Amino acid sequence: MKKPGPLFLLIICGFFIHQNIQAQRKMMTPEFLKKGDTVGILATARKIEMATLQPGIKLLESWGLHVVIGKTIGKEDHQLAGPDWIRATDFQEMLDNPSIKAIWAAKGGYGTVRIIDRIDFSNFKKKPKWVVGFSDMTVLHSHINNMGIETMHALMAMNVKTATPEAIESLRKALFGEKLEYKMADHPYNKNGKASGEIVGGNLSVLYSILGSKSEVDYKGKILFIEDLDEYLYHIDRMMMNLKRNGYFDGLKAVLIGGMTEMNDNDIPWGKDALQIIQDILKDYKIPVIFNFPAGHIKDNRAMIFGKTVSVDVNESGSKVTFE
Missing domain, CATH: 3.40.50.10740 (Murein tetrapeptidase LD-carboxypeptidase, N-terminal domain)
Structure with a gap:
């Protein structure tokens, strides 16, 4: 059997070094506020x-x-x-x-x-x-x-x-700097499971717009939160399909879906609402998914610390997201 060449070994080593760096990365937490700040x-x-x-x-x-x-x-x-x-x-x-x-x-x-x-x-x-x-x-x-x-x-x-x-x-x-933990009722589109990882994300349209730039986040091993406002339904499908086809969902630990607010449709309806579009695209991934997470362009927009490790627990009785 032919021994692997130096280029192959270099690629393999680079992959494992990248994976190790991602696993060991320690996020910096800015100082929390106190009265007088x-x-x-x-x-x-x-x-x-x-x-x-x-x-x-x-x-x-x-x-x-x-x-x-x-x-x-x-x-x-x-x-x-x-x-x-x-x-x-x-x-x-x-x-x-x-x-x-x-x-x-x-x-x-x-x-x-x-x-x-x-x-x-x-x-x-x-x-x-x-x-x-x-x-x-x-x-x-x-x-x-x-x-x-x-x-x-x-x-x-x-x-x-x-x-x-x-x-x-x-x-x-x-x-x-007080503890953040959110509990939510069950949703019919939720996917049960447990996961832990660094949370990233934000507005879907903005995330889509910075793909390929130096502001793009590495999603591997992360928990992704997305929300959006005032988009056409086929735009939601287009953005989600782009993320899927480029492999952005492949290495995720979990997905949290926030408010999908004030969506628009064409004279000929798209045929699915925003949550149904997202549910259909994520259905084949073996990861926990929470719908109607309380964040985004909604009145009940709960705070999250991006970059923090969170644990996700989704089951028939509801879901819970806890920030470390």
């Missing part, structure tokens, strides 16, 4: 007025925190909160300001991807702080995850007025 609020994407942020500011102050308002609040460049350079500069200054312990997104929409490559994360890597938000902030969650640093997927400042008490309390717990 300062939170910066800014806009990395869509424009927003100061008045809209008042409930969020008052909430942070009620927790004993100080608030700094970014230069992007009240700025306007068509849909965006100022030109790219202003949004990038605002984020950079808060990132480098040692007195600011967390950066809270005021609003999502679209535009964060336009500034991500302008940001210098050198100081942030040395002493990370919490980056908080969801939706378009998925760009930052994914980009920062590749640095080995945890981030916080949670409601944004503009959402406080309409958020459920449970969502608000989960944000407080996450910011101050």
Whole structure:
């Protein structure tokens, strides 16, 4: 029998080294907040007025925190909160300001991807702080995850007025380092099982848009969370098929499906709703799947720490997700 050549051995060694690095990777946890700390609020994407942020500011102050308002609040460049350079500069200054312990997104929409490559994360890597938000902030969650640093997927400042008490309390717990655990009723599309792994993900459309870029996350061995808003149903199918055909689901430990909110259809119906589309595409994977996880573009948008190891338990009586 012919001995394997040096190139083959090199490839095999590289594979196992990669697998070992992934298994041993230790994520950095930014310092949790305490009373007296300062939170910066800014806009990395869509424009927003100061008045809209008042409930969020008052909430942070009620927790004993100080608030700094970014230069992007009240700025306007068509849909965006100022030109790219202003949004990038605002984020950079808060990132480098040692007195600011967390950066809270005021609003999502679209535009964060336009500034991500302008940001210098050198100081942030040395002493990370919490980056908080969801939706378009998925760009930052994914980009920062590749640095080995945890981030916080949670409601944004503009959402406080309409958020459920449970969502608000989960944000407080996450910011101050208290335990996060969520229990959910059974769903007919759930797939039973247990799993443990690092949680990643966010908005499906944003995850889809950064595939192939340096902000893309390695999904192997991870637990994937996805949610979306205001998409056509065939778009959901197209994005899920892309992930499937490119093998992104192959190495997952589990999948959590959050809000699939305000979906659109064509004059000729697609024939399935968003959850049915996702259920059909994931049906052949031997991993636990939870539907209607309480996160996303919904009022009950519970906080999660991306990059944290979580345990998932799904059975006939319901499901539970526990953050280490």
